[in-house]
Amino acid sequence: MPPPTTTMPATATSAVPSRRHDAAPVAAAVEFDRVSKSFGAHRVLIELDLSVRPGEKVTLIGPSGSGKTTVLRLAMTLEAPTSGDIRIFGESLRVDAQGRPRSQQDEARIRRRCGMVFQQFNLFPHLTVVQNLMLAPRTVLKWSVDQCRAAAIEHLRLVGLESKVDAYPAQLSGGQQQRIAIARALVLRPEVLLLDEITSALDPELAGEVLDVVRDVAHETRVTLLIVTHEMRFAREVSDRIVVFEAGRIVEQGEPQKIFTAPDSERTRAFLQSVLSH
Amino acid sequence: MSWDWAYVVKILPDLLLGVWYTVLVTLASAAIALTGGLLIAVFQDTTNAAGKAIVRFFLELFRGVPILVLLYFGYYVLPEIRISLPAFGLGVGVLGIVYAAFCSEVYRGSLITIPRGMRDACVALGLSPYTTWVHVLIPMMVRKAAPALMNYVLMLFRQSSFLFAIGVPVLLGRAQVVGYESFRYLEPFTMAGVFYLAINLPFVYLLSRFETKRA
Numbered sequence: 001m002p003p004p005t006t007t008m009p010a011t012a013t014s015a016v017p018s019r020r021h022d023a024a025p026v027a028a029a030v031e032f033d034r035v036s037k038s039f040g041a042h043r044v045l046i047e048l049d050l051s052v053r054p055g056e057k058v059t060l061i062g063p064s065g066s067g068k069t070t071v072l073r074l075a076m077t078l079e080a081p082t083s084g085d086i087r088i089f090g091e092s093l094r095v096d097a098q099g100r101p102r103s104q105q106d107e108a109r110i111r112r113r114c115g116m117v118f119q120q121f122n123l124f125p126h127l128t129v130v131q132n133l134m135l136a137p138r139t140v141l142k143w144s145v146d147q148c149r150a151a152a153i154e155h156l157r158l159v160g161l162e163s164k165v166d167a168y169p170a171q172l173s174g175g176q177q178q179r180i181a182i183a184r185a186l187v188l189r190p191e192v193l194l195l196d197e198i199t200s201a202l203d204p205e206l207a208g209e210v211l212d213v214v215r216d217v218a219h220e221t222r223v224t225l226l227i228v229t230h231e232m233r234f235a236r237e238v239s240d241r242i243v244v245f246e247a248g249r250i251v252e253q254g255e256p257q258k259i260f261t262a263p264d265s266e267r268t269r270a271f272l273q274s275v276l277s278h
Numbered sequence: 279m280s281w282d283w284a285y286v287v288k289i290l291p292d293l294l295l296g297v298w299y300t301v302l303v304t305l306a307s308a309a310i311a312l313t314g315g316l317l318i319a320v321f322q323d324t325t326n327a328a329g330k331a332i333v334r335f336f337l338e339l340f341r342g343v344p345i346l347v348l349l350y351f352g353y354y355v356l357p358e359i360r361i362s363l364p365a366f367g368l369g370v371g372v373l374g375i376v377y378a379a380f381c382s383e384v385y386r387g388s389l390i391t392i393p394r395g396m397r398d399a400c401v402a403l404g405l406s407p408y409t410t411w412v413h414v415l416i417p418m419m420v421r422k423a424a425p426a427l428m429n430y431v432l433m434l435f436r437q438s439s440f441l442f443a444i445g446v447p448v449l450l451g452r453a454q455v456v457g458y459e460s461f462r463y464l465e466p467f468t469m470a471g472v473f474y475l476a477i478n479l480p481f482v483y484l485l486s487r488f489e490t491k492r493a
């Protein structure tokens with residue numbers, strides 16, 4: 001594994017340019033193929049087909065309980081689909097090329113191409129900020145301590161929190177914790193970053209600082225972003241494509257300009273009206 | 279019945295030997311209890327239903343049967359099937375295992391309170407199960423469980439007196455022996471009580487300070 005760079009994270013140099021909608025000669029970064037997910041009798045996703053190109057920024061919107069978060073959790077293998085298949089850069093999470101079930105190590109290898117940031121930050125409270133950032137590179141990527149520390153500081157700088165290296169999460173504001181969580185996800189150089197309602201637990205002013213960081217990531221790197229958010233202005237600004245969910249199905253998808261100004265679906269229009277009126 | 283300071287001075291070396299054994303038993307059995315309890319809790323969380331049922335059976339056994347019964351069983355019954363254990367080792371083992379059963383419940387309780395999101399974050403970071411346990415879950419479990427575990431160590435310290443029943447010269451045992459050797463029980467048992475209290479109180483104070491700090 002090469003040492004971390006000292007300028008921009010490696011996520012900036014990989015994948016293909018964003019805002020390309022023509023067919024790319026590479027596999028989709030994330031692909032859902034007729035994926036259904038049920039929790040008991042409750043069907044959360046129903047035969048979902050969704051393909052996200054490398055470098056694309058896709059935002060999932062829709063009412064609460066419509067299945068948006070489940071999409072991210074399935075892509076991160078935090079949940080297993082009830083049926084269907086999910087592919088990360090063409091590799092099925094379920095079976096290998098010979099159709100055999102994936103081993104745990106193999107699944108972990110594929111999963112490593114993705115990173116995720118959660119609504120509740122999920123920083124490890126007993127570790128300092130820098131230790132939170134160093135744990136995965138040290139134990140998963142087997143970088144040296146110096147490499148891990150350099151990468152951690154570089155990413156803390158990216159989110160504007162290099163001064164908080166030795167602070168514990170409890171000593172930080174919610175917005176700072178979430179920025180640390182973003183840095184922690186980016187330090188592993190994911191090719192796909194899944195952002196699950198990352199500002200929902202924050203006050204508006206703290207949410208702003210987190211969204212600024214994501215804007216920078218979206219504009220300055222080519223990491224594929226799959227975002228779940230209720231921040232419509234933010235979604236419109238950073239997304240290449242908006243996907244509208246309702247009751248476990250995609251209602252409509254398209255470029256932000258079209259979805260927000262002239263949606264085809266009456267349900268999309270109703271949802272946007274209800275969200276934007278608040 | 280009058281207090282005899284000269285007699286106290288005379289029996290002091292015997293009682294201090296008892297203190298030494300009591301501390302030794304407490305430290306050794308606490309090490310077994312704290313480590314064993316942690317391993318049981320981790321095993322319970324990671325094993326299948328059959329494994330859980332087996333662990334549950336042994337936990338109920340060791341929590342449900344009085345310590346004295348286990349000590350007597352090990353000391354008097356096991357030799358009949360040609361298993362002879364030294365009294366000290368047997369006593370430490372029984373106390374350690376019994377308290378491991380109690381401590382495992384404390385660890386398990388603290389594990390339950392760790393938000394699911396922590397495990398999700400470990401998966402998202404690609405941490406192996408070993409790293410997840412060693413670097414994330416166990417440190418969090420231990421921190422949450424520490425006050426309750428300290429209470430169990432204090433209880434263990436007091437219940438080390440049971441080992442007198444199988445001949446381990448713990449403090450209570452030494453007090454009993456010097457008592458019936460001279461037919462004077464006031465000073466030995468009073469001093470034993472004072473020693474138990476004197477060793478216990480600093481721990482109680484530290485525990486209360488720790489809990490206040492966490493509150």
